[in-house]
Amino acid sequence: MGVALPQESEGWEWTDEGRGKWGWVATQPLARLVLRFDSNIFAPTDPRSANTVAVSIAHLKSYEHMGEANVTCISGCSCQWGMLDGDITDHYSQLRVQEIKVTQAANCTIAITVIKATHAHDEGHKVKIGGVMVSEEHFSEHAYGMCVPGGEQCIGSESNNVYRREMLALVSQAL
Secondary structure, rough: OOOEOOOOOOEEEEEOOOOOOOEEEOEEEEEEEEEEEOOOEEEEOHHHHOOOOOEEEEEEOOOOHHHHEEEEEEEOOOOOEEEEOOOOOOOEEEEEEEEEEEOOOOOEEEEEOOOOOOOOOOOOOEEEEEEEEEOOOOOOOOEEEEEOOOOOOEEEEEOEEEEEEEEEEOOOOOO
């Protein structure tokens, strides 16, 4: 299993928020979390190594106190920036996945930065990151699949094709 190593965590806290659900949490604008991980799915000699891969970020969506964050690639890999929006109007809280396409790299470094603007009714800025996954298949192209914890392969829920995916361990500090 790969690891998403924190390189910087200004304004973020590694916490379970008292409920046993660990993750990185920020509550103030401009808080910045920088994570480094291996986004290579294919060997460099494999023709598919030139393809982009899907980096999926599990983040909390909830009806109160939630904010938004920009996701950018800052070193090693490249991507189009993405946005995590944690605010919903329905009365529930749940981790949701936001995907960005990135180039494959041994040291892909992304930054997740809480933005000042918010459309939350209570003007909250909370962002919680609960997990990161690298996948050869983009979820927009295929149905979400089920993964075996710690495994590198998952089975797509509609097509039953096997896709190569890797859950990255989200850790509290650089090892």
